[in-house]
Amino acid sequence: MAPPPYLVQLPNGQTLTVSSVFGGFFFKANGINQHNNIFPAGWTVILNTEYSDDEITTKRTDPELRGMPPKGKPRHIHAFKQPTLRNDNLFISSISNPSSIDFKSPTGPTRQIAMMLWATLEWYFHQPEPNLRPHTEATKDVPEAARPKADWRINIRREGVFRGRNLIQKLERMGLVTSEDSSVGEEPEENTPHGWSQMFSSRRIFWQLSAKLFLFTIAPTVASSFPGSPYGSRPNSPVRGDHKNGSTSRRESPDRDTIARGLPSPGLPPPQGGSATITPFTSGSHLPTYYPPPPLQYTMTSGVRHPNRPKPPRQGEIFYTRYIRSIGQYLAFRVASLSTRPVAYNGPSTVPNFHRHHHHHTTASLSSLPAHISISSMADVAPPSPSISEQNEETTSMTDLQLLTKWMNNPRVSKFWGLQGPQNIQEEYLRKCLTSKHSFPAIGLWDGKPFGFFEIYWTKEDVLGRHLGCEAGDFDRGFHVLVGEQEFRGKHRVDAWATSIAHWAFVQDYRTNSVVLEPRVDNERFISHLQSNGFFKEKEITFSHKQSAYMKLRRENFEAPAL
Known part of the structure; x- marks a missing residue:
């Protein structure tokens, strides 16, 4: 059968x-x-x-x-x-x-x-x-785990x-x-x-x-009758106004032109009909969108010699998407934005018109935080019961600044990040992240719904790199993470986004040989999740405010992201 x-x-x-x-x-x-x-x-x-x-x-x-x-x-x-x-x-x-x-x-x-x-x-x-671990003549007397x-x-x-x-x-x-x-x-x-x-x-x-x-699309012909093609099914039909200005049916607003070329516009509503999907693979020229890393040149930052870094993606731009079969949802990462309007998600999703559906979002939790943020002792890991107002919040209709304010003002999160307070505190922090030369802030999304905040950094010029010295590789990457929605917690999701960030780093620049984190040593659950995904604890690092476990995933140990 x-x-x-x-x-x-x-x-x-x-x-x-x-x-x-x-x-x-x-x-x-x-x-x-x-x-x-x-x-x-x-x-x-x-x-x-x-x-x-x-x-x-x-x-x-x-x-x-x-x-x-x-x-x-x-x-x-x-x-x-x-x-x-x-x-x-x-x-x-x-x-x-x-x-x-x-x-x-x-x-x-x-x-x-x-x-x-x-x-x-x-x-x-x-x-x-x-x-x-195959059984061969040489390993016939060896236990399977040791083959x-x-x-x-x-x-x-x-x-x-x-x-x-x-x-x-x-x-x-x-x-x-x-x-x-x-x-x-x-x-x-x-x-x-x-x-x-x-x-x-x-x-x-x-x-x-x-x-x-490898992924690209086939360009439609002028006479294409498929919906969404740049010309209609009757290409010879007159267009109103052509006799006045000589324009074609493709000459429309700059925002429409931006979307057609595959450039996401933060704060804009999705294209009409919702059929236009904007991903890292979107190309108006219907060609592969891979670009090799720039030639190597060095610069100095705070006395640290390191390669000159390429600019990150733009605010609101999706830079990673992948379908996680074990969860049944698309995982995506995009750059955080200061836009005063919610950033429209035009990436792939398993839920049609997902932005019209309302889901309940609740409390937040910390997985790993930046070394320069002062924290207090760890609280009980049991999540508190969500309030009615929290349940009614729809994160897809919130700006990134509102999301950050919501997450940072959760009492349990504030004990780790210390960024609670009025919105101007989170705004100042987000602006600092967006103007950093060695890192950038990102929002993680499950099927277009924001679930957490990430800071992805180059290790060498980060605070961590100053403690590592020559041990930090020129192209090593690291990240801090905050999971902000109770709905999207759990080991299976940690496995997915942790290995996906590593996957993105390894394919973004083939010279990146390690992806690192430095969670607090008493964050045993998160450290255990990392170890089950190929990360290993190389040593402990003493910061001024915490004792951290230096967790590392080497390229040679990376088999595949969580599927």
């Missing part, structure tokens, strides 16, 4: 339906009739599992004896049932492009294929994890679409596939299969690649 269709929800808000077909799976793009930002109509991948004779024999007696195939043995191909450690093979066999009447052919076919492979791997690495740990890989076969001229080579240059053979090779022909047949991608590789390298 074929498995039921699987819905893939991509970080840019687009969705794909994956259905089982003979020999593999068909990926169908959804929403092709709703808006013009679409994937190709669909593509078919061939996915199978390959075993040797020895593996088949051991598989019958022990399902864990797999994952490390011996070389030179006869191979047997089986239908894919569940992921294996290193025995799965994949290639794209065919592509179903949309009508050329409505959409232009992609100007970069290689990028389109890379996008499809990336989306396929997004689906594959969301499948149940195989046993990462060597291997990377989860999938083999990318040079077949089907991937047989295109120099295509595998280009995918390798993008970092999407790799090989253990790093030699030039003896064959002089540029398209020889030798040296390019044993390609693979691993989970570790996939989650350290920026999705902005």
Whole structure:
């Protein structure tokens, strides 16, 4: 019996339906009739599992004896049932492009294929994890917990679409596939299969690649009849006023033009119809939005020599989105704003017209706070009962300053941050954060609903960096966090946003090798949550007002964000 269709929800808000077909799976793009930002109509991948004779024999007696195939043995191909450690093979066999009447052919076919492979791997690495500690002859007497740990890989076969001229080579240059053979090779022909047949991608590789390298949209044609395209379905129809000013139907207000180019406008209401989704992947040119980090140059701050930092995203701009399947919601981060109007959330959400729904929000809690803020002793972690006025507050209709005032004036939060009081106190603090040269403030959102406040900083020139000295790397990042809504507390959500901040930092700049925090040593619950997600306590640091646990997540230990 074929498995039921699987819905893939991509970080840019687009969705794909994956259905089982003979020999593999068909990926169908959804929403092709709703808006013009679409994937190709669909593509078919061939996915199978390959075993040797020895593996088949051991598989019958022990399902864990797999994952490390011996070389030179006869191979047997089986239908894919569940992921294996290193025995799965994949290639794209065919592509179903949309009508050329409505959409232009992609100007970069290689990028389109890379996008499809990336989306396929997004689906594959969301499948149940195989046993990462395989049983081999060398480890037959070793307990499973002590066996060597291997990377989860999938083999990318040079077949089907991937047989295109120099295509595998280009995918390798993008970092999407790799090989253990790093030699030039003896064959002089540029398209020889030798040296390019044993390609693979691993989970570790996939989650350290920026999705902005691969996700883009297909540009509609002038005659496109799809809603949301820049021209109507009757492009030759006259537009009122054209005979007076020569304008086209696309010449509208600056705000509309800003949204069309994918630039979010803080404080503006969502576009009419709510169909325009603005994410870090939004591009008016329908091209990938990844930009490499700037060339390295150094400067001095308070006697600390450090790289000159790039400017953060703008106020109100969404800089990270990802669907968290275990929670069933989109997690997003955007820069905090001083706008006097609520910042409209135009990112992806699982709730249609979510801003029209009212949810109850209650008390706040602290996870980690800046080293320079004086705090008092930790209070009881049990949250107090919410008041009626707190229950009736709708955070999506509040400005960021109102959110910060609400959270900071919660008695339990004020004991940690010391920023309670009238709104001018929080305004001064927010302005200080926005004008900092080594950090920026951010608001975390679940399906567009604000849940917490973050400060993301470069470690070297932060107060923490002055205590670390030369131990702080040039591109190490850190963050402070305040979870401000009772509805969005819990370990499962901590796992999601903590690893997502790390994920963003690692893909934002490939030179970032560590993400750090410095929670108070008696914040044992939060420290335990961090340790369960790959962070480790390197040491304790004595600040003037607190004793902190120096928690670090190294890039080499980062497998994947919480899914």
